[in-house]
Amino acid sequence: MAHSHDVLVIGGGAAGLMCALSAGRLGKRVLVLEHANRVGKKILMSGGGRCNFTNTGATPANYLSANPHYCKSALARYTPADFIELVDRHRIAWHEKELGQLFCDDSSKQIVKMLVDQCAAAGARIETGCQVERVQHVDGGGFRLHTSHGSFSAASLVVACGGLSIPSMGASGYGYELARQFGHRVLPTRAGLVPLTLTGKHQENLQDLSGVALPVEARCRDMYFRNFMLLTHRGISGPAILQISSYWQPGDDLRLDLLPGSDALERLQELQRARPAAEFRNALAELLPKRFAQRLCEVWLAHLRPQRPLRQFNLPELKQVASLLQNWPLVASGTEGYRTAEVTLGGVDTDELSSSTMQSKKVPGLYFIGEVVDVSGWLGGYNFQWAWASGHAAGNAA
Numbered sequence: 001m002a003h004s005h006d007v008l009v010i011g012g013g014a015a016g017l018m019c020a021l022s023a024g025r026l027g028k029r030v031l032v033l034e035h036a037n038r039v040g041k042k043i044l045m046s047g048g049g050r051c052n053f054t055n056t057g058a059t060p061a062n063y064l065s066a067n068p069h070y071c072k073s074a075l076a077r078y079t080p081a082d083f084i085e086l087v088d089r090h091r092i093a094w095h096e097k098e099l100g101q102l103f104c105d106d107s108s109k110q111i112v113k114m115l116v117d118q119c120a121a122a123g124a125r126i127e128t129g130c131q132v133e134r135v136q137h138v139d140g141g142g143f144r145l146h147t148s149h150g151s152f153s154a155a156s157l158v159v160a161c162g163g164l165s166i167p168s169m170g171a172s173g174y175g176y177e178l179a180r181q182f183g184h185r186v187l188p189t190r191a192g193l194v195p196l197t198l199t200g201k202h203q204e205n206l207q208d209l210s211g212v213a214l215p216v217e218a219r220c221r222d223m224y225f226r227n228f229m230l231l232t233h234r235g236i237s238g239p240a241i242l243q244i245s246s247y248w249q250p251g252d253d254l255r256l257d258l259l260p261g262s263d264a265l266e267r268l269q270e271l272q273r274a275r276p277a278a279e280f281r282n283a284l285a286e287l288l289p290k291r292f293a294q295r296l297c298e299v300w301l302a303h304l305r306p307q308r309p310l311r312q313f314n315l316p317e318l319k320q321v322a323s324l325l326q327n328w329p330l331v332a333s334g335t336e337g338y339r340t341a342e343v344t345l346g347g348v349d350t351d352e353l354s355s356s357t358m359q360s361k362k363v364p365g366l367y368f369i370g371e372v373v374d375v376s377g378w379l380g381g382y383n384f385q386w387a388w389a390s391g392h393a394a395g396n397a398a
């Protein structure tokens with residue numbers, strides 16, 4: 001016999017738990033089925049263990065989706081202030097790091113505990129270590145699930161299985177599989193918020209600089225992000241690169257401004273006035289990390305004979321250097337993939353979902369929320385805000 005509920009939620013991550021507590025508060029009988037041995041594993045590892053749980057500046061413009069309008073309704077109805085209010089009520093201390101990013105002072109465990117406590121208070125049950133084997137749509141409405149913990153039925157089924165990023169944390173493609181089973185289109189998925197890899201000459205020229213970090217403005221496809229870049233053994237990372245990686249596609253031109261926010265020619269001319277006798281290759285280290293400046297001189301500026309004193313550089317030469325510093329071209333060969341990606345781009349096509357309830361337009365009672373949907377946020381708390389907002393929308397509708 002199947003145990004009957006009002007709402008079954010597959011996936012006990014950020015979106016699933018928010019959905020469960022929202023539906024539970026409305027008096028619904030809710031059961032969360034989680035295949036891992038505990039819920040909220042990604043929350044636990046997020047933000048370096050301190051969970052960047054929202055961004056106070058979150059707007060629809062901070063999300064990638066084939067339909068950029070889809071996320072608007074849910075984000076407007078559950079805002080960062082709503083989540084902050086919940087966090088404050090649970091006396092979880094937090095701070096703003098930069099750019100509206102809010103982190104726990106102490107530990108992301110507090111966020112998971114808060115969500116689990118809220119589920120318990122709302123009467124929503126959680127089954128961990130539960131493998132869903134089969135999902136059936138029942139004639140006349142509703143769903144029946146066959147799992148390793150028995151059979152369950154409900155009028156509403158919420159798919160909150162997340163994306164493909166970090167398989168070792170419980171990620172699976174099950175949400176996409178279910179979407180296809182019910183006739184939904186799944187847009188091609190790819191890794192986002194992920195380090196980019198370099199090969200060939202670019203890698204040879206930079207790999208021994210692994211660990212060097214510098215502020216840049218990374219540009220690709222009319223998008224730009226100003227923040228730090230970190231050189232790694234395999235390529236480039238750091239917040240500016242992770243952000244631009246969600247827009248970068250193989251073959252795309254990637255450009256880096258190595259002196260973001262300043263006029264490179266002016267800075268070089270100032271340097272020339274201040275240190276006319278200094279060798280150019282040494283003086284450049286006043287504008288950039290020393291080893292990086294040296295490598296630029298050895299590889300990208302060798303034709304300008306950077307061992308010359310600065311006073312010997314004429315205006316056209318300084319302009320050449322300025323142009324390179326403001327528009328440094330880098331050819332990425334790929335990304336590090338789902339193993340290290342923070343998010344999965346693409347997913348369940350939003351055209352077939354209601355933007356106010358997250359409900360399927362094809363199968364009544366079926367909902368998709370969180371990262372499994374084709375909505376992906378920037379780095380900085382935006383992805384959790386989408387998980388909370390979409391979970392809240394479905395939880396109130398299911």
Ligand SMILES: Cc1cc2nc3c(=O)[nH]c(=O)nc-3n(C[C@H](O)[C@H](O)[C@H](O)COP(=O)(O)OP(=O)(O)OC[C@H]3O[C@@H](n4cnc5c(N)ncnc54)[C@H](O)[C@@H]3O)c2cc1C
Nearest residue numbers: 011013014015035046047052162170174370371381383384
């Ligand atoms: C290392 C890392 C750090 C991050 N840091 C941040 C951050 O600080 N701020 C931010 O906003 N975002 C961050 N993110 C992104 C954020 O974690 C995700 O966008 C968010 O967790 C998505 O919520 P979700 O509920 O859709 O998916 P998830 O939180 O991934 O939850 C999906 C759940 O479904 C379960 N599941 C999967 N398949 C099945 C199945 N077949 N049966 C049952 N259960 C299943 C999974 O085990 C998991 O518990 C980070 C991501 C990573 C990988």
